[in-house]
Amino acid sequence: MDILSSKTIVLLSATAEDSLFSNEEYSVIVEHACQIVLQSADQAEKPLKLLFPNKDVNKIQESYTGLMTLIVEAAKNDLQSDQIELLLDDCNYLPDRKDIFVAIYNGNKNEVRRHLSTFGVDSPRIVDLGWRLDYHLKNNQMYKVNTLNYSISLKQEDGDTIDFQCSKEELQNMISKLKEAAKIMERASQF
Amino acid sequence: MLLKLSTEHYEHLSFLNKIEPDVASEFASISLKFLHSGINRKMFKLASQKLQVEIEEVENCIIGLMQLFVEATKNKLSDVDFCDSLIVHGFTPDLASALKDLYSEHAKATGSRIGANAPKLPRYKNMEWRLDVKLASRSLHNQLEPSVQLKLAIENFAGTETKLVKADVPTLLHMISELEGALTENKSKHVQRFVRNIS
Numbered sequence: 001m002d003i004l005s006s007k008t009i010v011l012l013s014a015t016a017e018d019s020l021f022s023n024e025e026y027s028v029i030v031e032h033a034c035q036i037v038l039q040s041a042d043q044a045e046k047p048l049k050l051l052f053p054n055k056d057v058n059k060i061q062e063s064y065t066g067l068m069t070l071i072v073e074a075a076k077n078d079l080q081s082d083q084i085e086l087l088l089d090d091c092n093y094l095p096d097r098k099d100i101f102v103a104i105y106n107g108n109k110n111e112v113r114r115h116l117s118t119f120g121v122d123s124p125r126i127v128d129l130g131w132r133l134d135y136h137l138k139n140n141q142m143y144k145v146n147t148l149n150y151s152i153s154l155k156q157e158d159g160d161t162i163d164f165q166c167s168k169e170e171l172q173n174m175i176s177k178l179k180e181a182a183k184i185m186e187r188a189s190q191f
Numbered sequence: 192m193l194l195k196l197s198t199e200h201y202e203h204l205s206f207l208n209k210i211e212p213d214v215a216s217e218f219a220s221i222s223l224k225f226l227h228s229g230i231n232r233k234m235f236k237l238a239s240q241k242l243q244v245e246i247e248e249v250e251n252c253i254i255g256l257m258q259l260f261v262e263a264t265k266n267k268l269s270d271v272d273f274c275d276s277l278i279v280h281g282f283t284p285d286l287a288s289a290l291k292d293l294y295s296e297h298a299k300a301t302g303s304r305i306g307a308n309a310p311k312l313p314r315y316k317n318m319e320w321r322l323d324v325k326l327a328s329r330s331l332h333n334q335l336e337p338s339v340q341l342k343l344a345i346e347n348f349a350g351t352e353t354k355l356v357k358a359d360v361p362t363l364l365h366m367i368s369e370l371e372g373a374l375t376e377n378k379s380k381h382v383q384r385f386v387r388n389i390s
Binding site: 113116117119120122124125127128131133137139141142143144146151152156166168170171172174177178179180182185 | 305306312313320325329331333336337340341345354355358360363364365366369374382385389390
């Protein structure tokens with residue numbers, strides 16, 4: 001399977017030409033494209049017209065499309081510099097422009113990969129937990145209950161919480177299971 | 192502590208003094224059965240016909256006994272206190288003893304039935320874990336991300352709910368240390384002092 005579609009290659013080939021962008025302008029575009037991929041808000045909101053007032057808006061948009069596709073696909077497939085350079089050769093890139101792209105890409109590669117890893121199918125992630133110790137004295141059904149009671153709240157990434165109550169013994173049971181998981185995890189990481 | 196019966200309640204229960212001891216015991220068993228499985232009005236009719244008394248007297252007596260057992264269970268009355276409460280109100284020691292035996296025999300079952308009506312907050316039932324390593328996804332190939340999947344079974348008023356959540360390694364260790372902190376708090380002087388003095 002080809003990493004880039006023929007359409008993308010056409011779009012990228014347009015960015016190879018000096019006539020559209022100088023090398024300095026090209027650097028700015030590539031860096032900006034990386035920021036947009038990372039969805040860093042302040043960068044992404046700058047209207048393209050302000051950055052390049054003298055150029056054809058459509059051509060600029062096409063350039064961004066091509067470059068962002070390349071950045072995402074390169075990060076997704078964990079391409080090395082030589083593999084990227086081969087791809088850029090297919091787009092008729094000159095050596096200095098290739099170097100510019102590879103340098104900027106490598107600078108942002110880890111961030112992009114980390115950002116891409118957040119997408120996808122997954123159970124909600126726990127980020128924090130809170131606990132509370134109560135003494136249940138009585139309720140309107142039983143006038144004498146007198147038991148210790150823990151309330152645990154597991155906080156998820158999206159802000160939702162999972163709340164439940166448990167006794168001391170149930171808490172101990174839960175802790176021993178988690179410790180077991182941690183021990184196995186540690187053992188597995190030593191391979 | 193001793194139970195205090197209202198005048199009306201006492202009047203209903205005083206019917207017990209007019210009947211044979213074994214009939215009284217039977218009434219008590221019937222009342223406990225009603226507490227567990229609901230009231231069966233036919234029993235009132237049968238009993239009143241057998242004893243040649245008004246159906247109302249039988250009904251009040253049995254319902255009075257049910258109320259007596261419920262109040263005693265609510266206050267977690269000891270056997271001695273239960274007995275004494277009855278004797279103080281003028282019931283014979285034999286009757287009191289017979290009722291006490293039935294009370295203590297069914298105390299746990301009655302207690303759990305009453306407790307089932309208390310406000311039900313979600314309770315922890317079970318937890319299972321699974322170790323996973325994420326190797327790739329559609330948006331990113333060549334990954335290596337270990338994580339622990341937790342399946343929590345939580346029981347609330349609607350039944351048992353299963354929640355599936357994920358935790359990475361630092362979060363897991365953080366969870367363990369926080370929960371252990373919670374557990375040790377249980378043994379702190381403050382908590383122990385409170386529990387000792389209040390119960």
